[in-house]
Amino acid sequence: MAKHLINLGIIEPSHIIYEGLANILLRSTHHFQLYRPDNIEELEHADLKYSFDVIVVNPICLQHNIRSFSNLKRTRPRIVWIALVYAYFDREILSQFDNIIQITDSAETIINNIYRQVQTSVPGVDIPAGEHITERETDVLKLLVQGLSNKEIADKLNISIHTVVSHRKNIIQKTGIKSQAGLTIYAISNKLISIDIGLSSPPPGGGKALIKRSVTVPPSLL
């Protein structure tokens, strides 16, 4: 099984404790990408860029920020919130978290506690190795590289635009390729479409494509 990176933010004022926790997580068998925002406000900003799966917070950092914390919790339901506790906190504060880790927990317990939460909340955190795009995604991809718009693809395949968008997101996530030109190359490599490019013509830059089968690549790409 290949695993996705788990984006994890740690908000913890003590440097020693941050480094210790980071060390435990990075050495575990799961793949964590770690970030250390300074506070809740920075977290909100950073989330737009990194889209966190898990946030580990020392509740002491929330004392004057309970409101931003509740807001974040409400607006980012996908994030798992875990309290990192080594002082006394009111039960009411702790009850807002999905799980709690104690500073005296063993490394194994800490990792398991975090990972168990992620498994249940982040779909597809375990992905089978070499997963290919599905048949439906292939249909979308074929039309996409012909230069069709979301609307046109939706009409052609008789699905909603929303579904087209979600297929496109999956294609990008699975292939790692965002641009249309890049996806065209991907489609050719995987024999989803084929083009005949007159191989005797001059190398990269020149040459005109002839399209085999019923798939057309827009001239702008060739």
Add this chain to the structure above:
Amino acid sequence: MYKTVRTYIKPDIRIADLVFENPYLLLLLEHFDLDLIMHDKTVSQICIENGINEKIFISFANLYNGFSLSGSGGFEKEHIETIIRFLSNSHNYFKHDKYPEIQDYIKKLYEKNPTAEIKLIGKFFDDYFAEVTEHLNYEETVAFPYFHSLLHKVSQDTKNQKNRFSGAEYLEHHTDIESKLADLKNLLIKHVSLKNDPVNRRKLLFSLIELEFVLNIHSFIEETILIPLVIELEKKQNLG
């Protein structure tokens, strides 16, 4: 905000030791117009001898070692000229060194693998290169001169609206440049199969990875150091 195992660079460390640890620093030295032979000199000595602001040098070098800036970095308008000089030197590296080298590797790859994919990769890179060149030229002819004029309080020619500097446009270019490079890397590492030329593909990939490394730092310097400085300067001048 991110982890690294490399040395956090300080003034009294010997440059040669740093280069052994992270050879990419050779590019940093080059872009500061420095001789690459360092003997046993420290960071601080090299900066003094060559009239380079130590703060800028150390901050940039630490970016190369994977350390982000702490806070806003504390840069001032006196630093702008040095920063622009550094960035212009890296433009030369992109335009006249790295990009032609990559084009050449793709061409060689195509000679041994005359397939549709490689041909399209060549085309993809040519288009990408043209786009980057346009952005770099924009910086050289519009952005940097505008920063200069701000610094020296020369009033700008506002008649020509088309050549006005725009922060938003600047950032948009960056995102696009980075994402296309990522596409190329993904294609070459994960998808496009080649039968005949593993050596060339490896060289091409190393080249792309080096380019990506330098380009990311380049964008970072522009976005988080230079542009905020310029905006600050604009504000002050509007008030005065």
